[in-house]
Amino acid sequence: MRSEDGEIADMMCCVSCGTADVNNIKLKEYNLLDGSAACQKDHTSQQERDCESRATEIHDDILFRQPESSHLGECPICLLPLSLDTKHAMMQSCCSKLICIGCYCASIRYEVVKVIKRRSCPFCRQPEPESAAEIEHYKMKRRKANDPVAIQGAGKRCYHDGDYERAFEYFSKAIAIEAGDAEAEAHYCLSFMYRDGKGIGRDAQKRLYHLEEAAIGGHTKARHDLGVHEVYQGRIERAARHFIISANLGHDASLKALRELRAAGGVSCDDFATAFRAHQAAVNATKSRQRAEAFAIGAIQIVGKSRRRREANGK
Structure with missing residues (x-):
């Protein structure tokens, strides 16, 4: 004793x-x-x-930890990683799910073959909205259910409409719910507000805080912005670590930044080669036969027109 x-x-x-x-x-x-x-x-x-x-x-242990995937995650239908290019996916207002273009086009093809008159959501099978009123009804329903994706989406619309106070409230609420992709995106949006001082005072420290929180959540653009910030601060080693993490998730701009750092001697050839291979693997993981078929028939342009029409109707 x-x-x-x-x-x-x-x-x-x-x-x-x-x-x-x-x-x-x-x-x-x-x-x-x-x-x-x-x-x-x-x-x-x-x-x-x-x-x-x-x-x-x-x-730093938390900040520089490699995320398993980007903040976008996987398509909820085929379960393959979503491309960082959001033009390759379609957001559904009925369930706030981001559906890859391959699954979206496969659903359309099925409905054409079965001669189904009204198109439905590939995920939740709710009828797709056909008017501005239906779109707003779905969005309102999701917000009332505390859907963080719908809430941060409402924040983006308020931001683009110049209602910065409500945008700040929506982004803050989406962050408070703590739900992965929506939380990371809301942090990234708040970093812009603190950078530009729209609706709130400019605050470089808070901007960096929200960029870091978004990066921890797998937001590749936020991670890239942190790398650019470190370059301007002269901290090349930290910048390279940020660029490597986002390049590993398939971010093209970060790979380009690493290539420039390698030319300047800020990154070794071995580190760049490792990041390049990881970048290619991440990009290849987002590919599938179904998505390739959708690309071949020009589905991106079709979906893009549909998205623009919906956004115009939803305003």
């Missing part, structure tokens, strides 16, 4: 020097409590520096 002095020493140990006031016992595990008043006076500044250093280490 431990002596009474040893137990008291655990309670009165200085976190910096590890010395206890009881018989000057030196403990092996010294990061316990604050210790005596004398030790606090002598070592407070050192304790603060140690805490700040450790907090920075933990923050």
Whole structure:
């Protein structure tokens, strides 16, 4: 059993020097409590520096962790990763799901063969909206259900319409729900608001905070922006780490930035080659026969026209 002095020493140990006031016992595990008043006076500044250093280490461990996928995730039907180019997918207002162009076109083909008059959502099978009123009804229904995708989508519409106060409220609400892709996108949108000062005051520190939160959530554009920021700050090693992470997820601009850093000597050829292979693998993972067939028939243009028509009707 431990002596009474040893137990008291655990309670009165200085976190910096590890010395206890009881018989000057030196403990092996010294990061316990604050210790005596004398030790606090002598070592407070050192304790603060140690805490700040450790907090920075933990923050960087989280920030530079490679996400398993981008914030867009997978198509809920074919379960293949979604392309970073959102033109290759279709957002459904009825269920707030992002459907890849391959599954969307396959659904249309099925309905044509079966002679189904009114098109339905490929995921939830709700009838697709045919008017501005139906579109708004679906969006309102999703917002009332606290759907974070619908909420951050409403924030984007308010932002583009110049209603920055409501946009800020919607983005903040989407973040509070903590739901992956919508949360990351909302953080990224708030970073723009703090950068431009629209509706809220400009704040570089808050902008960086929201960029980092978005990047942690797998947002490749936010990660790329952090890399650009580090380049301007002269921290090339940190910039390269950001670019490598986003390039590994298939982000073209980050791969281009890495190529430029390699030419300038900021990235080794081996690191660039590894990132290049990971980038190609991420891009290839988004490909499938069904999606290739959709591309071959010009489905992107068809879906694009449909999207623009919906957006025009929904305003």
